[in-house]
Amino acid sequence: MLTLVKGVYPAAGTVRMRRILGDLARQTNRLRDLDVYLLARDEYLGLLPPALRPQLDDMFKDFALERAVELRGTTARMRACTNRKLMREIETFFSEETRHKLLPHAELPVGPLVFRSIYKRYRKICRIAGESGAGTPDEVVHQIRIECKKLRYLMEFFSELIAKEEGAALNKLLRRLQGRLGNFNDASVQQKSLLHYWEQKKSGSHVALGLGGFVSILYQRQQQTRALIEESLEEFCGATTAAAFKRTFKHTAAVSAVKAPRNGQR
Numbered sequence: 001m002l003t004l005v006k007g008v009y010p011a012a013g014t015v016r017m018r019r020i021l022g023d024l025a026r027q028t029n030r031l032r033d034l035d036v037y038l039l040a041r042d043e044y045l046g047l048l049p050p051a052l053r054p055q056l057d058d059m060f061k062d063f064a065l066e067r068a069v070e071l072r073g074t075t076a077r078m079r080a081c082t083n084r085k086l087m088r089e090i091e092t093f094f095s096e097e098t099r100h101k102l103l104p105h106a107e108l109p110v111g112p113l114v115f116r117s118i119y120k121r122y123r124k125i126c127r128i129a130g131e132s133g134a135g136t137p138d139e140v141v142h143q144i145r146i147e148c149k150k151l152r153y154l155m156e157f158f159s160e161l162i163a164k165e166e167g168a169a170l171n172k173l174l175r176r177l178q179g180r181l182g183n184f185n186d187a188s189v190q191q192k193s194l195l196h197y198w199e200q201k202k203s204g205s206h207v208a209l210g211l212g213g214f215v216s217i218l219y220q221r222q223q224q225t226r227a228l229i230e231e232s233l234e235e236f237c238g239a240t241t242a243a244a245f246k247r248t249f250k251h252t253a254a255v256s257a258v259k260a261p262r263n264g265q266r
Contacts, residue, residue, distance in 0.1 A: 002017055037193075044056075173235060194215055
């Protein structure tokens with residue numbers, strides 16, 4: 001939210017909070033990735049022919065052992081004095097009792113301010129999508145995914161301000177597009193992770209056969225998902241959806257953008 005709705009908190013404090021929150025989140029990255037792999041173990045094995053499934057058991061055993069170590073490390077880091085101090089700093093910064101220097105955006109009604117951000121994010125997604133196609137590099141698809149995630153954050157965080165019927169319809173389209181973009185990204189990340197695991201372990205040929213088959217399946221799934229993404233983007237950026245976003249967010253923001261009276265610091 002600090003990144004997406006700018007000019008509400010002082011710049012120096014915003015930079016500081018973003019750095020703290022980012023550092024704390026990154027401490028959980030590997031644990032989260034391992035959880036994803038282990039929770040999807042049966043699904044992954046189901047993609048392979050039965051004869052190849054036992055050959056990946058060693059890999060999942062390695063992931064389970066690594067997860068146990070990573071869980072202890074992550075828990076210790078979160079309980080450490082340094083991180084507890086950072087948590088208290090975050091709590092104080094966002095407390096209602098903390099008086100920040102009043103900035104122009106802090107005086108605006110939240111609805112118009114957020115609606116402008118939502119509409120701007122939607123337009124950015126459509127602009128990127130309009131320049132993409134079947135031969136677009138994977139990095140562009142990942143960029144669209146990130147922008148969709150930001151749009152989803154805004155629409156969900158401020159959902160109570162959005163007209164219920166319009167918001168539900170637009171969120172349904174966004175969730176469908178996000179799901180396909182997420183599947184595409186997962187397949188890409190998993191291929192790299194499996195190849196990295198192979199490079200690190202240099203396992204026997206029987207494991208290599210299972211890994212090779214799995215990577216090939218993930219690659220095919222990724223290519224199939226790409227076609228579905230193009231289909232969803234056409235719907236999400238099409239005339240009907242564009243009109244709904246404009247009506248719901250741009251026009252509403254323009255009509256209700258009334259500057260709030262000054263009342264000192266907040």
